[in-house]
Amino acid sequence: MSVLVYTESENGKFKKTALEVASYAKAVANQIGTTVTAVTVNAADTSELGNYGVDKVLNVSNSTLEKFNAKSYAEVIKQAASKEDAKVVIVSQSADSKYLAPLLAVGLNAGYASNVVEAPSNTAPFTVKRTAFTNKAFNMTTINTDVKIVGVSNNAFGLVENSASASSENFSPSIPESGVTVQSVDVATDKVTIADAEVVVSAGRGLKGPENWGMIEELAGVLGAATACSKPVSDLGWRPHSEHVGQTGKPVATNLYIAIGISGAIQHLAGINASKVKVVINTDPEAPFFKAADYGVVGDAFEVVPALIEKLKAFKAANA
Amino acid sequence: MKILVCISHVPDTTSKINFTDADSKFDTNGVQFVINPNDEFGLTRAMWFKEKQGASVTVVNVGGNETEPTLRKALAIGADAAIRVNTEAKDGFQVAKELAKVVQDGGYDLVIAGRESIDYNGAMVPGMLAELTGANFVTNCISLEVEGTNATASREIDGGKETVTTSLPLVIGGQKGLVEESDLRIPNMRGIMMARKKPLTVIESSVTETETASIKFEKPELKGAVTLVDAGNLDELINLLHNEAKVI
Numbered sequence: 001m002s003v004l005v006y007t008e009s010e011n012g013k014f015k016k017t018a019l020e021v022a023s024y025a026k027a028v029a030n031q032i033g034t035t036v037t038a039v040t041v042n043a044a045d046t047s048e049l050g051n052y053g054v055d056k057v058l059n060v061s062n063s064t065l066e067k068f069n070a071k072s073y074a075e076v077i078k079q080a081a082s083k084e085d086a087k088v089v090i091v092s093q094s095a096d097s098k099y100l101a102p103l104l105a106v107g108l109n110a111g112y113a114s115n116v117v118e119a120p121s122n123t124a125p126f127t128v129k130r131t132a133f134t135n136k137a138f139n140m141t142t143i144n145t146d147v148k149i150v151g152v153s154n155n156a157f158g159l160v161e162n163s164a165s166a167s168s169e170n171f172s173p174s175i176p177e178s179g180v181t182v183q184s185v186d187v188a189t190d191k192v193t194i195a196d197a198e199v200v201v202s203a204g205r206g207l208k209g210p211e212n213w214g215m216i217e218e219l220a221g222v223l224g225a226a227t228a229c230s231k232p233v234s235d236l237g238w239r240p241h242s243e244h245v246g247q248t249g250k251p252v253a254t255n256l257y258i259a260i261g262i263s264g265a266i267q268h269l270a271g272i273n274a275s276k277v278k279v280v281i282n283t284d285p286e287a288p289f290f291k292a293a294d295y296g297v298v299g300d301a302f303e304v305v306p307a308l309i310e311k312l313k314a315f316k317a318a319n320a
Numbered sequence: 321m322k323i324l325v326c327i328s329h330v331p332d333t334t335s336k337i338n339f340t341d342a343d344s345k346f347d348t349n350g351v352q353f354v355i356n357p358n359d360e361f362g363l364t365r366a367m368w369f370k371e372k373q374g375a376s377v378t379v380v381n382v383g384g385n386e387t388e389p390t391l392r393k394a395l396a397i398g399a400d401a402a403i404r405v406n407t408e409a410k411d412g413f414q415v416a417k418e419l420a421k422v423v424q425d426g427g428y429d430l431v432i433a434g435r436e437s438i439d440y441n442g443a444m445v446p447g448m449l450a451e452l453t454g455a456n457f458v459t460n461c462i463s464l465e466v467e468g469t470n471a472t473a474s475r476e477i478d479g480g481k482e483t484v485t486t487s488l489p490l491v492i493g494g495q496k497g498l499v500e501e502s503d504l505r506i507p508n509m510r511g512i513m514m515a516r517k518k519p520l521t522v523i524e525s526s527v528t529e530t531e532t533a534s535i536k537f538e539k540p541e542l543k544g545a546v547t548l549v550d551a552g553n554l555d556e557l558i559n560l561l562h563n564e565a566k567v568i
Contacts (some may be wrong), residue, residue, distance in 0.1 A: 054482070056385065067336055068477075070422050070447070070457065070459075071457070075495075084487075094478055095460060095475075095476065095477045095478045096477070096478075097360075098443050098459075099447065099459050099460070099475075100447075101444075101447070102412070102416075102443070102444045102446070102447025102448040102450075102451065103447050103448075103450070103451045103457070105413065105444070105448060105531075106416075106447075106448050106451035106452055110529030110531070111532040112412070112413070112415065112531070112532070113532055114441070114442050114444065115441055115442075127535065129538075131441065132440055132441060132537065133331075133337045133346075133438075133439055133441075134333075134438050134439075134441060135339045135540075136539075136540075137337050137339070137537050137538065138441075138537065138539075138540065139534055139536075139537050139538075140534070140536045140537075140538070140539040141532050141533065141534055141537040142530050142532060142533045142535055142537065143531065144530075144531060144532065144533060145531045145532075153365055153491045178512070179456040179486055179487070180456050180457070180458060180484050180485075180486040181484060181485050181486070182482055182483075182484050183484060183485055184482070184483045185477070185480065185481075185482045185483075186480045186481050186482070187477065187479045187480030187481075187485075188479060188480060193478045193479035194478070194479075195478040195479070195480075196478065199568070205545065223568065232503075235500070235501050241462065241476070241496070241497055242476060242479070242480060242481060243371065244496070245361050246366065247333060247357070248357050248495065248496045249496070250476075253433070255567045256561065256565070256567040262402060266333055266334050266545070267333050270333070270438075273540075276565075276567070277561070277565045277567045279557070279561070280546070286475060288502065290546050290548075291546070292543075293546045294543070294544075294546065294547065294559060294565065295546065295547050295548075295549060295560060295565075296546045296547070296548050296549070297548070297549050297550075297551050297554070297557060298551065299546065299551030300551075303551065304551050304554070307554055308557070308558075310557055311554050311555060312568075315558050315562070315568075319321075320539075
């Protein structure tokens with residue numbers, strides 16, 4: 001009857017989203033009076049999960065699961081849910097978890113609510129708050145099936161520490177043929193990803209050309225931030241598609257979003273609106289982004305950004 | 321190759337989002353509806369397969385008769401036939417079950433849907449449809465090639481991309497990259513005239529229950545006005561971000 005949470009890891013280490021969904025699972029377990037079981041795949045050390053309220057870890061170690069595969073991973077979680085008789089299954093909204101969750105929903109015949117931003121407001125009927133209309137509204141949704149799946153939006157619930165010690169046991173589910181074979185993975189391992197970043201530095205057509213991105217990367221470097229760009233910039237080929245954020249690009253829900261030379265088209269704002277604090281730097285005081293931002297600087301990016309880099313370096317040095 | 325493209329009928333991005341009936345329903349008053357952008361990239365890729373490799377393209381929507389202009393637009397872009405499952409779309413699982421019946425009855429080799437709709441943002445239908453019909457599944461798909469029954473696709477992952485091989489039958493959750501923005505087609509007069517003569521078949525719903533239910537909508541709290549900082553006083557910006565917003 002415990003709440004089951006799928007805690008994603010990468011190269012053996014838990015992602016921040018894994019600790020966040022563990023925290024969420026603990027909140028749900030408290031509401032319905034039960035414990036939290038986590039299922040992990042090829043994680044090196046699972047003791048960290050106890051700090052976020054996990055009571056028990058089902059540890060799957062299997063070389064055929066070395067690369068992510070939605071069908072196989074969904075099957076692992078399904079078998080873990082059956083073993084634990086879990087009625088509530090929690091997943092993150094990382095690219096991989098969003099990929100597997102619909103398959104899991106069919107496998108468990110479970111209602112699934114995605115993009116959930118708060119702990120359930122009620123557990124009978126099971127009621128959650130999710131974003132809709134690309135962050136322009138919230139939707140209260142009830143899940144009415146016996147088994148329920150909740151997809152928790154990144155950086156929405158936050159990390160909640162709960163010092164407990166998680167017991168660990170090995171779990172060996174049967175793995176089906178997947179039908180989809182990974183041939184190659186192309187990720188920049190030295191860069192912070194938009195999904196994991198606490199800060200995202202994003203730039204638009206106001207930068208005038210791809211040759212001017214050096215200062216954007218330097219600013220991101222100082223802040224430990226991921227870099228992103230607006231749609232026109234990726235359409236023009238100035239930056240890779242993987243950096244495009246907005247409605248048809250990647251969603252951003254970071255703590256701090258800095259938009260440089262981006263006017264703030266509604267499609268762009270929809271995709272980044274879940275970010276907590278937004279800063280805009282733009283020469284045009286009438287740019288729509290100023291209406292969506294918390295802090296704004298009216299000025300030329302080519303002057304403001306280098307000055308900001310120097311001041312932030314001094315600030316970081318003083319606060320190190 | 322028989323291709324089915326799933327079309328979601330969604331409010332245009334610039335629409336004002338308001339609700340009626342005690343905030344339980346989306347207010348469609350004055351709202352312009354369009355083909356869901358993620359679906360339009362998939363439809364355009366389907367046109368490429370039709371023209372370059374030979375394929376039939378059917379479009380499908382689950383919804384009331386108000387969605388037919390959106391299906392006609394897809395026909396004007398070049399799809400051969402349209403199907404509308406005549407029922408209100410209430411949740412992703414219900415829509416996936418309705419579509420699964422269409423896929424099984426029509427024997428489609430390749431189903432292309434958008435990775436998510438821009439209204440409900442569920443990101444559920446393509447994956448559920450694949451699992452319900454026993455097809456392979458790739459979502460966040462940014463490129464797709466098909467040779468015979470073999471397919472090569474790439475998908476966007478956190479921080480990069482991944483290339484996979486798979487086989488038909490296949491369901492794709494598509495997005496920008498499947499084709500470029502500049503490849504999208506605006507229907508011309510000839511296409512619009514031809515679309516009027518193409519078949520649009522209405523079939524009745526086969527699903528009675530839903531797994532989830534939408535209770536109520538809320539709009540985010542209005543945010544306060546922006547705090548402007550002088551470009552010559554960036555220390556103040558750092559101070560605000562550190563002490564007030566506490567994000568650096």
